[in-house]
Amino acid sequence: MRIAIVGPAFPYKGGGAHHTTELAHRLAAAGHDVVIESWRAQYPGFLYPGQQTISEPEGEPFPGTRRRLDWRRPDGWWRTGRALRSCDLVVLAVLTPIQVPSYLGILAGLRRPKVFPGGVGGRPPSGRTPVVALCHNVLPHERKPYDEPLMKRLLRGVDGVLVHSEAQADLARTLTERPVRVAEMPAHLPTAEAPVQHDAKVRRRLLFFGIVRPYKGLDVLLRALAEGPDDVALTVAGEFWGGLDDTRELIGSLDLASRVELRPGYVPAADVPGLFAAADALVLPYRTATASQNVWMAHEHGLPVIATDVGGFAAQIRDGVDGLVCTPDDVASLAAALRRFYSPGEPERLRSGVRPVDHGPLWAAYLDALLQFTGGALRGGAR
Structure with a gap:
């Protein structure tokens, strides 16, 4: 045809x-x-x-x-x-x-x-x-x-x-x-040319990746980070569609300046493997979602995912096997998931459960x- x-x-x-x-x-x-x-x-x-x-x-x-x-x-x-x-x-x-x-x-x-x-x-x-x-x-x-x-x-x-x-x-x-x-x-987003081999080190760093818009819940993640383990850092990498100054103010008010790295702007595909390799998990704190490639992208790079139960996330993540699922727009639920993720041995166990999908x-x-x-x-x- x-x-x-x-x-x-x-x-x-x-x-x-x-x-x-x-x-x-x-x-x-x-x-x-x-x-x-x-x-x-x-x-x-x-x-x-x-x-x-x-x-x-x-x-x-x-x-x-x-x-x-x-x-x-x-x-x-x-x-x-x-x-x-x-x-x-x-x-x-x-x-x-x-x-x-x-x-x-x-x-x-x-x-x-x-x-x-x-x-x-x-x-x-x-x-x-x-x-x-x-x-x-x-x-x-x-x-x-x-x-x-x-x-x-x-x-x-x-x-x-x-x-x-x-x-x-x-x-x-x-x-x-x-x-x-x-x-x-x-899947259709750029992924690693070969499976990423992570070492056993737990980096105590999480990743928020992609365009930053209100429905994606970065503010919820920041508040949960302030309530979660106090030695865990976060990298935020992606374009901000407004709200960058508000985000910086929120980071300051939560006393997270030393723990949150902002990388505003488009992330070229060549930089993606390094971002994922430096994190223990990708976090998707969305308030709403339809379909997203980010769970599969994380799994292609060997990372577990912490996500809210919206859109198709719960179907893509095996809760407790290769990631964790929590309640959307709920700071306490996400903070509990972060604490659970960083309980002794859990980052390594969840990472070992990650398998790339045959698309x-x-x-x-x-x-x-x-x-x-x-x-x-x-x-x-x-x-």
């Missing part, structure tokens, strides 16, 4: 770009003719406070990548859609409602003769290219008033929706009657769920 994926790719960074690229590689390896329609200018700067692009690729770029889309050129959105009419499947990688206007423009170019004609029995009309919205998040963790109307408009205009958890599927079904399918998101079967199931939207799956409706 000829398949087009519309989404970010190198030089854009982050999980969305990595996922788009890995998905293209996997589909091409399965024998499909694949193209990525990416961006030369994805967002105006004020809508994305972090670093948007990088100079060196992280992982292997997909050779069939076109960078024609530009947020400043709506006419280009329509032309891209028109150029994709010959495809057997178009996948829109949806990371944020900010993308919706451009995706509606692409749909306008794809659809003949109207933008959103109805199908029969849940299937696209004969001769019409099926379009799937692949939603990393159906709605953002921190929502704006326009998010739900935009996503409702998009999800009612596509032929199917693919999400990464049952909770996200339930949310999608409140916005559209189109078929919604669930597939667990396989081949997960990717096979993921591709199957996506490709079912081109035929028989739509006859049966949503899973």
